[in-house]
Amino acid sequence: MDFALTEEQGAIFDMAESFGAEHIAPFARDWEAQGTIPKALWGQFAELGFGGLYVREESGGAGLSRLEATLIFEALSKACPSVAAFLSIHNMCAAMIDKFGSDAMRAEFLPRVIALECFMSYCLTEPGSGSDAAALKTRAVRDNKGYILNGTKAFISGGGYSDGYIVMARTGEDGPKGISALVVMDGAQGLSFGGLEDKMGWRSQPTRQVQLDDCHVGADALLGEEGRGFAYAMAGLDGGRLNIAACSLGGAQAALDATLAYMGERRAFGQSIDQFQGLQFRLADMEIELQAARVFLRQAAWKLDQGAPDATKFCAMAKKFVTEAGSRIADQCLQLHGGYGYLADYGIEKLVRDLRVHQILEGTNEIMRLIVARQMLAAR
Numbered sequence: 001m002d003f004a005l006t007e008e009q010g011a012i013f014d015m016a017e018s019f020g021a022e023h024i025a026p027f028a029r030d031w032e033a034q035g036t037i038p039k040a041l042w043g044q045f046a047e048l049g050f051g052g053l054y055v056r057e058e059s060g061g062a063g064l065s066r067l068e069a070t071l072i073f074e075a076l077s078k079a080c081p082s083v084a085a086f087l088s089i090h091n092m093c094a095a096m097i098d099k100f101g102s103d104a105m106r107a108e109f110l111p112r113v114i115a116l117e118c119f120m121s122y123c124l125t126e127p128g129s130g131s132d133a134a135a136l137k138t139r140a141v142r143d144n145k146g147y148i149l150n151g152t153k154a155f156i157s158g159g160g161y162s163d164g165y166i167v168m169a170r171t172g173e174d175g176p177k178g179i180s181a182l183v184v185m186d187g188a189q190g191l192s193f194g195g196l197e198d199k200m201g202w203r204s205q206p207t208r209q210v211q212l213d214d215c216h217v218g219a220d221a222l223l224g225e226e227g228r229g230f231a232y233a234m235a236g237l238d239g240g241r242l243n244i245a246a247c248s249l250g251g252a253q254a255a256l257d258a259t260l261a262y263m264g265e266r267r268a269f270g271q272s273i274d275q276f277q278g279l280q281f282r283l284a285d286m287e288i289e290l291q292a293a294r295v296f297l298r299q300a301a302w303k304l305d306q307g308a309p310d311a312t313k314f315c316a317m318a319k320k321f322v323t324e325a326g327s328r329i330a331d332q333c334l335q336l337h338g339g340y341g342y343l344a345d346y347g348i349e350k351l352v353r354d355l356r357v358h359q360i361l362e363g364t365n366e367i368m369r370l371i372v373a374r375q376m377l378a379a380r
Contacts, residue, residue, distance in 0.1 A: 003295065005071070012064075013071040019048065020079030028080035029344065031204040035196060036161065037083060042116035045087060052114035053091045054239070055098040059106060060114050066239050067301035070246040077250025078257075081354040082202045084250065088243040089157055092236045093120035093166050096181070100224035100232050108220075109164070109183070121158035123167040123184075123210050124233050126151065131367050133168075134176040134230055138212060140169035146218040147171075147182060149190070152211055155361075159208030160193035162186065167212070168229050181229035182221045190215030201353035238304055238312055240362045241319035245297050248326030248358045249290070255333035255351045256286055262337055262346070279336065286329045293322040313375040320368035323358040330355050 005013070023044060031037050045051060053069045055061020064072075069091070076084035094113045097105060097120075112118035129135040138151025149169055156165075165184045172178035184191060194209030224232060260283070263274035273279055300318035303311040330351045334341035341348045359365045 003298075009068055009071060012068055013075050015048065016050075016072040016075035017078060019044075020076045020084075024076065024079035024083050028083065028204065029347075029350070031080075032082070032350065033203075035203060036206050037086065037204050039119070041083075042119060046114070046116040050087060051090070051116040052094045052098070052110070054095050055110065055114060059098045059110055061094070061098065061110075065301070065305045066242055067298060067305055069239070070242050070297060070301050073243045073246040074250040074253070077247040078254040080204070081247045081251040081351070081358075082204045085202065085244060085247045085358075086157060086205045088240065088247070089122055090116070090120050092240050092243075093122055093164075095239070096166060096223065096232055096236055097183070099235075100181070100228075102220075102224075104220065105183070105223065113164075118163040119158065119161070120164045120166065121156055121162040121210075122236075123153040123156055123165050125153060125155050127154045127209075131364055133233070134179065136168060136170060136179065138167065138169045140167075140171050140180060140182060142171070142219075146216065146221060149182065149184070149212040149215040149217065152209055154209050155197070155207060156210045157202070157205045157207050159206065159210050160196075161206045165191075165210060166223065167210075168233055169212075171226050171229075176230035177227050179230040179233075180226045181223040181232050182217055183223055184212070184215060184217055184221065188215055188217060199357075201350075201355070201357055203353075237362060238315040241315045241368075242297065242301050242304065244358050244362045245293075245300075245319045245322035245326075248323045248355050249293055249297060251351045251355045252290055252293075252326040252329040252333075255330040255348055256283075256290060258347060259283075259333040259336050262340070266338075273336075282332060282336065286332055289325050290329060293325040297322050310375070313372055316363070316368040316371040319362065320365045320372075323355070324365065327352070327355045327359065 049062040052061030053064050057063035073084050073088055097109050113120060124133055126136050140147040140149045163186050167182050167184050168179050169182060170178050171180040190213045192211045197207040264272055266273050297318045300314040303314045334348045334352055337346055337348055340346050
C-alpha cells in the first residue's frame with residue numbers, strides 16, 4: 001500500500017499553498033472585516049484551473065480526482081478556510097452542471113463557470129429544513145414559459161454575491177422524488193436576498209437568505225430530469241464532505257505551525273515554553289491526531305475516486321472525524337498561545353471560528369453518524 005503522493009499531486013499541493021500564502025493570507029483579515037471576497041481573486045483562481053477542478057477535461061475542466069481536489073482545499077485553507085470553502089461550493093455546482101446538465105446547458109454555462117466569470121452558489125437548505133433536507137417547501141410550478149418558483153433558502157454562501165444559483169425546488173410529490181434542480185441566474189424576475197448574516201466564522205463569505213417570489217425561469221433552467229434534483233444534490237455531498245474536511249485539515253495545520261513557532265519564541269520561567277514536557281506532550285497529541293485525520297481523509301477520497309461501494313460511509317466518517325479533530329487542534333493551539341491566542345493579530349482565534357461550522361454544514365456530524373450506523377446495520 002503506497003501512501004505517498006505522486007510527483008504531480010505534490011506539485012498541485014505546493015502550487016495551491018504558494019498561491020494562498022501570496023494572494024490570500026495577507027488579506028484574509030481585511031476580507032473578513034469587509035464581509036466579502038474581491039471578485040478579482042476568482043480570475044486568479046481561474047488562471048490556475050481552479051474554476052472547474054473536477055469538471056471533465058472534455059468539458060473544459062481540470063478533470064482532477066477528488067483526492068487531488070482535497071489537496072487544493074487543504075493547501076488553500078492554510079491561508080483562509082473561508083475562502084477555500086467558498087471555492088469548494090462553486091466547484092460542487094460546476095460539477096453538477098457538467099454531470100447532469102444537458103448539452104445545451106453545459107455549452108451555455110460551463111465556459112463562464114470554469115473561467116469563474118460566473119460564480120455559482122448552492123441552494124438546498126431552508127429555514128425549516130436543514131438536516132431533513134427532503135422536507136423542503138420551495139416549489140417550482142410549470143407554466144407555458146418554464147417554471148415559477150416560490151420559497152426561501154437559508155444560510156446561502158454567496159447569496160446576493162454570486163452570478164448563478166442551483167436551486168432545489170419541489171416540482172412534484174412530497175419527499176425526495178418530488179424535488180428538481182433549477183439554475184436561477186442573478187437578476188431573474190422575483191429573485192431577491194435577505195440581509196447579510198452576522199456569523200461567528202466564515203465572515204468573508206457573504207451569507208444571506210435567497211428569496212424566490214414568483215421567480216420566473218425558462219424551461220431550459222431545469223438541471224437534468226424533473227424529480228431527480230434531490231439525488232443530484234446528494235451525489236455532490238460525498239465530495240463536498242471531503243472538501244470541507246480538507247478545509248479543517250488545512251486550517252488545523254496552519255494553527256499548529258503557528259503554535260510551534262510561537263512556543264519557540266515565548267519564554268517563561270527562564271526557557272522557551274516548548275521545553276516544558278507537559279506542553280510537548282500536547283504538541284505530540286495534536287500532531288498524531290492531525291496525521292491520523294490526513295490519512296483517513298485521503299483514504300476516503302481514494303474510495304470515492306475508485307467508486308468503492310462503501311465510499312459514502314467513508315466520506316461520512318472522514319467528515320465527522322476530520323472536522324472534529326480540526327476544531328480540537330485549533331482550540332488547543334489557541335490555549336497554548338495563552339492570552340495572545342485570543343487576539344486577532346495572531347490569527348488563531350479566526351481559525352477557531354472558521355473551523356467550527358464545518359461540523360454543521362455538508363450534513364451535520366450527527367447525520368454523519370446516522371449514515372455510518374445505517375450502513376453498518378444494512379451490512380450486518
